[in-house]
Amino acid sequence: MPIAYWCLLAAALLPILSVFPGKLDRSFDNARPRDPDYWRSGFRARARGAMENGFEAFPLFAVAVLVAAIQGGAQATVDALALGWVGARIGYVLAYWADRATLRSILWVVALALAIAIFLTPIWAPAASG
16 A cells, blocks of 8 residues: 555544643543633643644645545655655644744645645656556
8 A cells, every 4th residue: 555545544643643632631521522711722722723723734635645646646756745744744733732833834834835746746747657
């Protein structure tokens, strides 16, 4: 199975993992996991923001990987770009947690550019025809 497909799984799980540290506080009430007061500020708010943005970023990445596969993007190129996307998104989460807004925005743009590049690989890096 191509690496890019494993990256899809990682990308799907990343938002869930992004918010998890925010739930480790003893005051977290699993009976009311969406209590807006709990998520209102500080690290918890940033963890939730990272999660929400992860869910927002996932569809474009998933579609890009699937379009590249269906339309014949070079698999090695798609795999490398997909790994880069996952790396950029992990960096994004870490920057969000650390309250590094400028770095977070730069990593967001990098991940967006990588998703677009993946989508367009059939044009600029087509698979070799056999």
